Amino acid sequence: MSDFKKQVWELMVKNRRSCHGYQYTLPSPHSYPYQWFWDSCFHAIILCHFNTLDAKKELLSLVSKQFENGMIPHMIYWQKEPKTNFPVVEWGKKDTSAITQPPMLAFAVWQIYQKDRDKGFVEKIYPSLVKLYHYFLSERDPHNNHIASMINPDESGEDNSPRFDIQLNLPPKHTLGENYKRRLKLVAANKQCAFDAPFCMKNFFWVKDVPMNAILIENLKIMEEIASVIGNKVDAAYYLDRSKKFKQAMRDFMLEDGIFYSVYLDPKKNQYQKIKVKTWAAFAPLFAQILTKKEADYVIREYLLNKKHFAAPFMVPTVSCSEPSFDPEGFWRGPVWISINWFIVKGLKKYGYDKLAKKIAENSLALVEKSGFREHFNPLTGEGLGVRQFTWGGLILDM
Numbered sequence: 001m002s003d004f005k006k007q008v009w010e011l012m013v014k015n016r017r018s019c020h021g022y023q024y025t026l027p028s029p030h031s032y033p034y035q036w037f038w039d040s041c042f043h044a045i046i047l048c049h050f051n052t053l054d055a056k057k058e059l060l061s062l063v064s065k066q067f068e069n070g071m072i073p074h075m076i077y078w079q080k081e082p083k084t085n086f087p088v089v090e091w092g093k094k095d096t097s098a099i100t101q102p103p104m105l106a107f108a109v110w111q112i113y114q115k116d117r118d119k120g121f122v123e124k125i126y127p128s129l130v131k132l133y134h135y136f137l138s139e140r141d142p143h144n145n146h147i148a149s150m151i152n153p154d155e156s157g158e159d160n161s162p163r164f165d166i167q168l169n170l171p172p173k174h175t176l177g178e179n180y181k182r183r184l185k186l187v188a189a190n191k192q193c194a195f196d197a198p199f200c201m202k203n204f205f206w207v208k209d210v211p212m213n214a215i216l217i218e219n220l221k222i223m224e225e226i227a228s229v230i231g232n233k234v235d236a237a238y239y240l241d242r243s244k245k246f247k248q249a250m251r252d253f254m255l256e257d258g259i260f261y262s263v264y265l266d267p268k269k270n271q272y273q274k275i276k277v278k279t280w281a282a283f284a285p286l287f288a289q290i291l292t293k294k295e296a297d298y299v300i301r302e303y304l305l306n307k308k309h310f311a312a313p314f315m316v317p318t319v320s321c322s323e324p325s326f327d328p329e330g331f332w333r334g335p336v337w338i339s340i341n342w343f344i345v346k347g348l349k350k351y352g353y354d355k356l357a358k359k360i361a362e363n364s365l366a367l368v369e370k371s372g373f374r375e376h377f378n379p380l381t382g383e384g385l386g387v388r389q390f391t392w393g394g395l396i397l398d399m
């Protein structure tokens, strides 16, 4: 085992917790002392590089808190960690939040199945998968437009990304505190209607985000494969059909001049408006092969490899260096995050950009070797930022 792999294993074991017979991993014990939805999917992907048993446990604890309507909450408060002061948010729930995160569950299940071919596990978790994707396809797309919406920026996993500034009524430059306040206000408003998603979207915040939808599409494609493995041809055909429809809708509503933008519904005009902020979202469609080869070549050449935009000394900044909102230390407003590099690397490989993917993977490793398992990194200096003992660096094993 390489030294790096050993370090990842030590970190995953250090951050591991058990409660009520369930096992899960904290993203960072000091600062993120609970279980998070997409983090746990990342954890399962990382754990597959060691054993599938722990990866399965990570996902089973997650789905144990799935809501009746199929939603998986983005946070599960299993137990309180000593010496942490994670902010208390009033969700109106006993032990979970009331919003979700990008639905990476099918991807994580598929990764496990690729390793051990354990059909029994797939069959066991399948009903939870069906409920989850049904939730996204119905509650988050109540008018059958084939694009899923969010009810809070935190659902993207990129809490304060500038993609959400317009809807939060914030200028390109503002503090994290101001941003957080707006998001909390949204939570309070959503609580009034018990987080009824169609109502919340219509009345408070309606962003259809590029990465969220690209991730959903890739997972729907995987659902086709999973359904086929367990011999459910009807479901397999259904998921394939949905993935195609969602892909077409993304192309119809989000693509302009070779780049995908998140959109929001303008109630006055009753039509989608593109949010013209250049973030890594431009590359998220590569992950689900939503772009043609020609379109991929274009966005990679003009944006990813362009110093003006994303070819920073340490790649890949989450926001284009050309944006007025770009801040190399600004949480989701510029720094490199390893999970985002992972999505980009996966996407690049699908289009034959193996050399570039390798370069980004090596660059990611260099960042962690230089600054440790930090939460994010300054794209101009490579300096480590945010919390420590953060698990996402483990995704480098999967690049």
Ligand code: GLC
Binding pocket: 027, 032, 036, 038, 039, 156, 157, 158, 159
């Ligand atoms: C931060 C990140 C989010 C992540 C959580 C736990 O809120 O923005 O994506 O899930 O921390 O790591």
